[in-house]
Amino acid sequence: MSKHTIDVVVNGEVIKSCLSLAVQANGKSVTTIEGLSCEGELHPVQEAFLNCGGMRCGYCTPGFIMTTTAMLDQNPNPSEAEIRKGLNGNLCRCTGYVSIVESVQAAAHKLATK
Numbered sequence: 001m002s003k004h005t006i007d008v009v010v011n012g013e014v015i016k017s018c019l020s021l022a023v024q025a026n027g028k029s030v031t032t033i034e035g036l037s038c039e040g041e042l043h044p045v046q047e048a049f050l051n052c053g054g055m056r057c058g059y060c061t062p063g064f065i066m067t068t069t070a071m072l073d074q075n076p077n078p079s080e081a082e083i084r085k086g087l088n089g090n091l092c093r094c095t096g097y098v099s100i101v102e103s104v105q106a107a108a109h110k111l112a113t114k
């Protein structure tokens with residue numbers, strides 16, 4: 001797997017866009033990082049990554065955020081182990097994952113209290 005992949009959500013399931021043919025998304029709902037915000041308001045997952053230091057570079061951050069969004073849709077209250085397992089396809093060798101995990105936990109809390 002490439003270090004840098006861009007994840008998108010297709011019909012609620014996160015996929016690696018670089019490993020998928022466009023025709024496979026025909027007729028399906030596709031959400032990209034650009035589609036998460038609404039009317040100029042950041043999505044709660046985007047806010048959590050911004051506020052908790054989970055933001056990284058432009059290659060890996062969209063993947064972390066899209067994977068987190070899909071993960072929290074399926075499991076709104078994941079444990080730390082579940083978060084780490086859920087993010088294991090998203091790689092960043094530049095920094096650690098502590099603030100990314102904290103961002104996911106903050107996003108889960110934010111979505112639960114929304």
Ligand code: FES
Pocket residue numbers: 056057058059060061091092093094095
């Ligand atoms: S790959 Fe994005 S900061 Fe490391």
